[in-house]
Amino acid sequence: MHEEPADKPGILRQPVSVWATAFAAVVAFMGIGLVDPILPAIAKGLDATQSQVSLLFTSYFLITAVAMLVTGWVSSRIGGKKTLLIGLTLVVVFAALAGTSDSVGQLIGFRAGWGLGNALFVATALAVIVGAATGGAESAIILYEAALGLGISMGPLVGAVLGDMNWRYPFFGTAVLMAIGFLLISTLLKPTPKPATKTRLSDPIRALGHGGLSTTAFTALFYNYAFFTILAFTPFILxxxxxxxxFVFFGWGVMVALCSVFAAPFFQRRFGTVRVMYTALALLVVFQLGIAFSGHAGIIIFTILSGIPIGLNNTxxxxAAMEVSDAPRPVASAGYNFVRWLGGAIAPFLASKLAEHINSDVPYYVGAACCVVAIGILVTRRRHLESLSRVDIDHTFQDAPLPAKA
Incomplete structure (x- = not known):
C-alpha cells in the first residue's frame, strides 16, 4: 500500500471572490458570441452588408488587442479590483449604448468602446483568478477557460432568445448582467495589492522578444484567424x-467548454502541450474544409465539431503563454493577447469580403491555410518551446502516485 498524498483543495473549492470574478468573466465572454444569432437581423434592421456588420467583431477585437498593451500599466498603478470595475463600467455603458444604435456606424463605434472595457476586465480577471484561486496556477487557468467556454456557449443562446424579440435586446441584457457582475465584484472581492514594480507601457512588447512567447503568440494569431472565421462568418451561410x-453555436460552445476544461488537461499531461497544439490545428484544418465542401447539414455538423480543436487550443x-515566458504573468498575458486578438480582428471583415467578391467557401480555405501556417511556425520554432516539455514532465511526476513503501 502506498501512502496517500495530503488532500489538495478541489478545483471547485474556491473563495467567493474567485466565483464572483468568474461569473463576470462568463458574462464578458458571452459578449463574444452574443451577436452571432442576430448578425443577419442586424444587417436587415440597419440596412447593412455582411462585411459592414462583420465590423462589429473587427472593431471589438481590434480595440481589445490594442488595449491589452495598457491593461498591465493601469492595473499596476490602481490595483486589480479597480481595473476590473472600470472595465465592467465601460462594458455596461457601451453595451447599453449599442442597443440604442440607429446606424451600423454607431453600433461599430459602441462595440469598440465595449472592447476597451472588455480588455481591461478580461486581462485583469485572469491575473486576479490566478492570484486568489486555490490549487495553483493550473487550476486557476482551467477555471478561467471554464468561464470562457461557458460564456461562449451561453452567449449564442442568450442572443437567440433576446434577439428573437428584438435585435437590440441582447445588448441591453448584457449591460444588465455586467452590472450584476460589477455589484458582485465590488462587494465580494477584496482590494488586490499593487505589484511591487509598476508595469511600463513597453513591457508587453518587450516580453514578445522572448522566443517562446513570440512563437506562441504568432501561432495563436493564425489560429485565431481560423477560430473567428467560423464564429463570425458562419452565421451568414447557415x-x-x-x-x-x-442552437448551432450553443452546441459549438459546449464542445469548446468541455474540451477546454476536461479534454485539454488530460491530453496535455499524456502527450504534451505542443503535441496537443499540432493535433488541434490539424483537426481545425479538416473541419474548416468540411464546412467548405458540405451541404447545409454538413455545415452544421462541422461547425459544432470545430469546437473540439478550438477548446483544446484555447487551454x-x-x-503555454503563461508558462513559456520569463516575464511576469500579467505582462506575458498582455503581449500574447495583443498579438492573438489581431487575428480575431482581421478574420471577420476579410472573410466577409472574400465571400462577397469570390464565394462563401473561400473564407474557410483561407482559415485552413492559416492553421497550416500556424503548424509551420510551431515546427520551425519548436526549440523555443522546449521548456513546455519540461513543464509537462513536471506535471506528470506531480500527478503520479507515490511509490509503495517496502
Missing part, C-alpha cells in the same frame, strides 16, 4: 433564424 443559429495556448 440560412437559419436566430434560434437556429443560436493549450493560454497555459
Amino acid at each position: 440560412g437559419m433564424d436566430a434560434y437556429g443559429i443560436g 493549450a495556448f493560454t497555459e
Whole structure:
C-alpha cells in the first residue's frame, strides 16, 4: 500500500471572490458570441452588408488587442479590483449604448468602446483568478477557460432568445448582467495589492522578444484567424433564424467548454502541450474544409465539431503563454493577447469580403491555410518551446502516485 498524498483543495473549492470574478468573466465572454444569432437581423434592421456588420467583431477585437498593451500599466498603478470595475463600467455603458444604435456606424463605434472595457476586465480577471484561486496556477487557468467556454456557449443562446424579440435586446441584457457582475465584484472581492514594480507601457512588447512567447503568440494569431472565421462568418451561410443559429453555436460552445476544461488537461499531461497544439490545428484544418465542401447539414455538423480543436487550443495556448515566458504573468498575458486578438480582428471583415467578391467557401480555405501556417511556425520554432516539455514532465511526476513503501 502506498501512502496517500495530503488532500489538495478541489478545483471547485474556491473563495467567493474567485466565483464572483468568474461569473463576470462568463458574462464578458458571452459578449463574444452574443451577436452571432442576430448578425443577419442586424444587417436587415440597419440596412447593412455582411462585411459592414462583420465590423462589429473587427472593431471589438481590434480595440481589445490594442488595449491589452495598457491593461498591465493601469492595473499596476490602481490595483486589480479597480481595473476590473472600470472595465465592467465601460462594458455596461457601451453595451447599453449599442442597443440604442440607429446606424451600423454607431453600433461599430459602441462595440469598440465595449472592447476597451472588455480588455481591461478580461486581462485583469485572469491575473486576479490566478492570484486568489486555490490549487495553483493550473487550476486557476482551467477555471478561467471554464468561464470562457461557458460564456461562449451561453452567449449564442442568450442572443437567440433576446434577439428573437428584438435585435437590440441582447445588448441591453448584457449591460444588465455586467452590472450584476460589477455589484458582485465590488462587494465580494477584496482590494488586490499593487505589484511591487509598476508595469511600463513597453513591457508587453518587450516580453514578445522572448522566443517562446513570440512563437506562441504568432501561432495563436493564425489560429485565431481560423477560430473567428467560423464564429463570425458562419452565421451568414447557415440560412437559419436566430434560434437556429443560436442552437448551432450553443452546441459549438459546449464542445469548446468541455474540451477546454476536461479534454485539454488530460491530453496535455499524456502527450504534451505542443503535441496537443499540432493535433488541434490539424483537426481545425479538416473541419474548416468540411464546412467548405458540405451541404447545409454538413455545415452544421462541422461547425459544432470545430469546437473540439478550438477548446483544446484555447487551454493549450493560454497555459503555454503563461508558462513559456520569463516575464511576469500579467505582462506575458498582455503581449500574447495583443498579438492573438489581431487575428480575431482581421478574420471577420476579410472573410466577409472574400465571400462577397469570390464565394462563401473561400473564407474557410483561407482559415485552413492559416492553421497550416500556424503548424509551420510551431515546427520551425519548436526549440523555443522546449521548456513546455519540461513543464509537462513536471506535471506528470506531480500527478503520479507515490511509490509503495517496502
